[in-house]
Amino acid sequence: MASAFIDDLEQEVQLCAGLLTFAKRLLRERRLREKIFEAVEFGEPAWDILLNLYIAHHEGKLVSVSSLCVAAGVPATTALRWISTMEARGQLRRHRDPVHKRRMFMSLSDEALSAMDRYLTALAA
Secondary structure: OHHHHHHHHHHHHHHHHHHHHHHHHHHHHHHHHHHHOOOOOOOHHHHHHHHHHHHHHOOEEEEEEEHHHHHHHEEEEEEEHHHHHHHHHHOOEEOOOOOOOOEEEEOHHHHHHHHHHHHHHHHHH
């Protein structure tokens, strides 16, 4: 019984590691696309936000609102609008930094994390 549980757990860890690697590749491909097509703005800040928070979640990293704005690749005001919209839709959660009370961290909601797992699994298949 315990052996089956350990096997299932190992498979889940391998799947998460594979999805993390795939998400990082998608993000690198987006940055490469922007570099090669300098004059073209692809304008998908919501997707950049989701990818960055997905990767941060699986790497155990915290992402501040200001860092997320930079990662979105658009002006800060545009990124903040997207963050607010995605938070209102229940895709993102805001957490106060316990040390620096003015700084906020962002993360994916459980639903968004699950949706990203499903999407990346289907895309990688």
